[in-house]
Amino acid sequence: MITSSELKKKYLNYFEKRGHAVIPSASLIPQNDPTVLFTTAGMQPLVPYLIGEKHPAGNRLTDVQKCVRTGDIDDVGDDWHLTFFEMLGNWSLGDYFKKEAIEMSFEFLTKELNIPMKQLAVSCFVGDDNAPKDDESAKIWQSLGVAAERIAFLGQADNWWGPAGQTGPCGPDTEIFYWSGQTEPPKKFDPQDKHWVEIWNNVFMQYNKTENGRYEELNQKNVDTGMGLERTTAILNGDDNVFTTDNFIPIVSGINNLAGNGKNEKKSIRIIADHIRAATFILAEGIEPSNLDRGYVLRRLIRRAIRHGKIIKINSPFVFKIAEIIIQRMATEYPELESNKNFIIEQLVKEEEKFEKTLEDGLKEFENIIKINGKGKNPKTEITGHQAFILFSTYGFPLEIIKELAAEKGLKIDETEFNKEFKNHQELSRTATAGRFKGGLADQTEETKKLHTAAHLLLAALRKILGDHVYQKGSNITAERLRFDFSHVEKLTTEQKEKIEAMVNEQITKNITVKCEEMTLDEAKKRGAMGIFGDKYGQTVKVYSINNFSCEICGGPHAENTGQLGKFKLIKEESSSSGVRRIKATLS
Numbered sequence: 001m002i003t004s005s006e007l008k009k010k011y012l013n014y015f016e017k018r019g020h021a022v023i024p025s026a027s028l029i030p031q032n033d034p035t036v037l038f039t040t041a042g043m044q045p046l047v048p049y050l051i052g053e054k055h056p057a058g059n060r061l062t063d064v065q066k067c068v069r070t071g072d073i074d075d076v077g078d079d080w081h082l083t084f085f086e087m088l089g090n091w092s093l094g095d096y097f098k099k100e101a102i103e104m105s106f107e108f109l110t111k112e113l114n115i116p117m118k119q120l121a122v123s124c125f126v127g128d129d130n131a132p133k134d135d136e137s138a139k140i141w142q143s144l145g146v147a148a149e150r151i152a153f154l155g156q157a158d159n160w161w162g163p164a165g166q167t168g169p170c171g172p173d174t175e176i177f178y179w180s181g182q183t184e185p186p187k188k189f190d191p192q193d194k195h196w197v198e199i200w201n202n203v204f205m206q207y208n209k210t211e212n213g214r215y216e217e218l219n220q221k222n223v224d225t226g227m228g229l230e231r232t233t234a235i236l237n238g239d240d241n242v243f244t245t246d247n248f249i250p251i252v253s254g255i256n257n258l259a260g261n262g263k264n265e266k267k268s269i270r271i272i273a274d275h276i277r278a279a280t281f282i283l284a285e286g287i288e289p290s291n292l293d294r295g296y297v298l299r300r301l302i303r304r305a306i307r308h309g310k311i312i313k314i315n316s317p318f319v320f321k322i323a324e325i326i327i328q329r330m331a332t333e334y335p336e337l338e339s340n341k342n343f344i345i346e347q348l349v350k351e352e353e354k355f356e357k358t359l360e361d362g363l364k365e366f367e368n369i370i371k372i373n374g375k376g377k378n379p380k381t382e383i384t385g386h387q388a389f390i391l392f393s394t395y396g397f398p399l400e401i402i403k404e405l406a407a408e409k410g411l412k413i414d415e416t417e418f419n420k421e422f423k424n425h426q427e428l429s430r431t432a433t434a435g436r437f438k439g440g441l442a443d444q445t446e447e448t449k450k451l452h453t454a455a456h457l458l459l460a461a462l463r464k465i466l467g468d469h470v471y472q473k474g475s476n477i478t479a480e481r482l483r484f485d486f487s488h489v490e491k492l493t494t495e496q497k498e499k500i501e502a503m504v505n506e507q508i509t510k511n512i513t514v515k516c517e518e519m520t521l522d523e524a525k526k527r528g529a530m531g532i533f534g535d536k537y538g539q540t541v542k543v544y545s546i547n548n549f550s551c552e553i554c555g556g557p558h559a560e561n562t563g564q565l566g567k568f569k570l571i572k573e574e575s576s577s578s579g580v581r582r583i584k585a586t587l588s
């Protein structure tokens with residue numbers, strides 16, 4: 001039996017011995033990237049260094065990073081996916097490349113962890129119009145004794161990373177899989193066979209995607225790797241899922257102790273264990289449940305856990321009890337759990353009380369809907385968007401709970417209609433708010449819209465002039481001026497400031513229509529839109545583009561045409577905080 005903290009120690013020691021500096025886990029809230037709600041991988045906090053900034057600890061790094069992937073929420077309940085997990089990683093910033101990286105991965109798995117080679121398989125990039133097949137990696141694996149039939153070549157979706165925006169570093173990756181089946185591992189690696197579990201990914205940042213879409217070899221080539229702590233702990237112990245690993249044992253047994261006659265609802269138990277763990281860690285960052293962004297992710301996790309608590313017949317309130325177990329178990333490695341314990345427990349109790357008030361009635365309403373829909377000559381096979389919206393707005397059911405309830409009855413939801421109702425509702429509450437502040441706010445709107453559009457032009461200009469490391473870190477708009485914070489270390493030179501101003505004004509004089517389109521997050525990402533990624537909820541997003549100059553995911557509203565903006569002027573440039581500059585600008 002190896003525990004997860006023993007595995008962490010082994011990993012960090014192994015890489016420390018090989019010249020890597022051990023760095024601490026960064027926050028779950030991204031500090032240099034407003035395009036994602038949560039840190040989803042070890043590489044994320046390291047992006048500035050992967051694109052060229054010098055890391056104070058050197059060019060070989062290793063760490064354990066706490067991660068949240070809300071995009072995986074629907075997979076939770078299977079054997080291997082969690083919304084909160086820990087990722088082990090090692091990085092080379094322009095130091096070693098494929099050969100050393102693969103050799104170290106291989107040695108760590110087969111020598112340090114003693115995994116028999118016959119249990120392992122790998123995948124490499126197959127090649128496409130942009131970049132050639134990654135034979136180099138495959139040859140290195142073979143030189144270490146991995147059989148050719150255990151190497152699969154896959155396309156961009158599986159074995160390619162980046163760039164993070166429209167341009168920048170990107171490259172092939174090679175993923176390592178473990179045979180988790182009870183039978184002898186098959187000779188040939190079939191990536192479709194679910195018994196092959198991905199445990200580790202090595203990304204090779206080899207190319208730079210340029211503005212004209214070309215892929216050029218990078219001067220500074222980086223390695224970025226990520227190994228799932230829970231998955232690897234599980235396979236080392238011969239477990240066939242992550243919920244039997246040491247950190248989950250007390251959580252799962254705590255849930256079982258509270259459960260009534262629902263103990264064999266394995267999926268519900270797993271969802272409760274994962275979601276409360278994720279919620280506990282998010283709360284430890286000071287986030288509160290709300291209806292917006294991170295707060296709403298948190299609310300959904302807690303409410304879904306409560307709903308599954310009902311399925312396994314737990315008496316409420318229970319969420320804080322499970323959180324206490326998690327805090328006790330994990331606070332040695334994550335002291336923020338202990339120092340924020342009161343806040344975490346308080347918030348969980350409050351949220352559970354709130355949802356308890358409407359949950360029972362909402363479930364009754366749901367049964368009612370089913371009854372009504374089933375009546376008559378043509379019973380409905382769908383829950384209408386309006387019905388779903390009532391459950392959402394009156395009873396506080398997040399959409400995934402409604403979908404799940406419907407699926408349990410073999411029914412679907414009319415999501416298009418739901419989204420329409422949702423939008424109408426938003427419009428209504430916006431108008432109501434605007435009405436309340438009549439005069440002041442109404443007069444301001446045109447001005448703030450224009451400044452908002454200017455902010456998009458400014459971000460695009462900053463990235464073009466200063467580089468792709470520039471991300472928006474915050475903005476604040478009043479009727480008079482725009483304040484804009486962005487990631488950049490040095491003070492801007494007079495020449496840079498003039499160029500930025502000129503570039504924004506050039507776009508204004510071109511009289512460009514500001515285009516707004518709705519699309520899925522994936523499509524937005526493919527277009528290279530700046531904005532919030534990493535969360536597949538709220539599936540369609542608005543993308544505002546200004547010719548090829550600027551493209552951002554954004555709620556709007558914006559000016560219709562850049563010509564309306566007038567003259568853009570930078571009035572101040574100063575430091576905001578470490579690594580962040582602030583610009584104030586006006587339109588006249």
Ligand code: ATP
Nearest residue numbers: 069072080081082085198199200201226227228231
């Ligand atoms: P999968 O295809 O299995 O979802 P992935 O391709 O999304 O994995 P990466 O983004 O390469 O995974 O992440 C690196 C490692 O982190 C994976 O090899 C895996 O061990 C771990 N990992 C990824 N997602 C999860 C998750 N949802 N829960 C637990 N571990 C995960």
Ligand code: MG
Nearest residue numbers: 069071072081
């Ligand atoms: Mg995944």
